[in-house]
Structures are given as structure tokens and as C-alpha cells.
Amino acid sequence: xxxxxxxxxxxxxxxxxxxxxxxxxxxxxxxxxxxxxxxxxxxxxxxxxxxxxxxxxxxxxxxxxxxxxxxxxxxxxxxxxxxxxxxxxxxxxxxxxxxxxxxxxxxxxxxxxxxxxxxxxxxxxxxxxxxxxxxxxxx
Numbered sequence: 001x002x003x004x005x006x007x008x009x010x011x012x013x014x015x016x017x018x019x020x021x022x023x024x025x026x027x028x029x030x031x032x033x034x035x036x037x038x039x040x041x042x043x044x045x046x047x048x049x050x051x052x053x054x055x056x057x058x059x060x061x062x063x064x065x066x067x068x069x070x071x072x073x074x075x076x077x078x079x080x081x082x083x084x085x086x087x088x089x090x091x092x093x094x095x096x097x098x099x100x101x102x103x104x105x106x107x108x109x110x111x112x113x114x115x116x117x118x119x120x121x122x123x124x125x126x127x128x129x130x131x132x133x134x135x136x137x138x139x
Contacts, residue, residue, distance in 0.1 A: 084090040
């Protein structure tokens with residue numbers, strides 16, 4: 001009997017020593033599974049968002065293709081010709097004249113003497129004029 005009591009006491013003391021570790025292990029295991037569950041739910045949520053964004057992208061691409069087709073049909077020469085002839089009443093002109101100008105239309109550059117006069121007039125106006133003048137390509 002005494003040996004049985006000692007054995008029972010020994011098993012109870014061993015159980016008391018081991019039970020905190022078992023409880024801690026069970027809590028860690030439970031926390032790990034809860035964390036994995038939360039991560040799985042979060043990844044599912046992100047996957048749903050990604051799928052919705054991909055479907056929006058596909059929708060916008062289809063809309064862009066449709067708009068490009070409509071734009072190309074609106075700008076086609078045949079459609080413009082038909083619209084101008086049918087709705088606007090335009091016809092081909094019989095007496096078209098072309099005017100050509102042989103001389104250059106560009107302004108002439110000022111002579112070098114004029115540049116010296118401009119530089120002298122700038123010096124008379126003061127240093128603040130430097131910030132107000134336009135830049136010349138020759139400078």
C-alpha cells in the first residue's frame with residue numbers, strides 16, 4: 001500500500017510538473033492554427049480583390065478596343081465623304097486655283113550694326129533689364 005501511495009504521489013507530482021508544459025504547448029498549437037486560419041482568410045480576401053481588379057482591367061481593355069473601332073469608323077475617309085456629300089450638301093469645286101509664292105516668307109535677320117545698337121541701349125537701361133529681355137539665339 002505504501003508503495004502504491006508513493007507511486008500515486010509520484011505520478012501526481014510528475015503530472016503537475018508536466019501539465020504547465022502541456023497547457024503551454026496546447027496554447028501555442030491553438031495560436032498557430034488560428035494564425036494560419038487568419039492568414040488563409042486574408043489571402044482569400046486579397047485573391048478576391050485581385051480577381052475583381054483583373055476583371056475590371058479586361059472590361060476596360062474591351063471598352064478601349066470598342067472605342068478604337070468607333071473612332072476609326074468615325075475618321076474613315078469614306079464616312080467623312082458620305083457625310084459631307086449627303087448631310088452637308090458639299091460637291092466638288094470646278095474652278096480650283098492654287099496660289100504659289102516663290103519668295104521666302106521668313107523675316108530677315110537684323111544686321112550686325114543693329115545688334116551693336118541693341119547692346120548699347122541695353123547697357124543704358126541698367127542691370128535689371130537683363131532679367132526682362134528675351135534671349136537671342138546669337139548670344
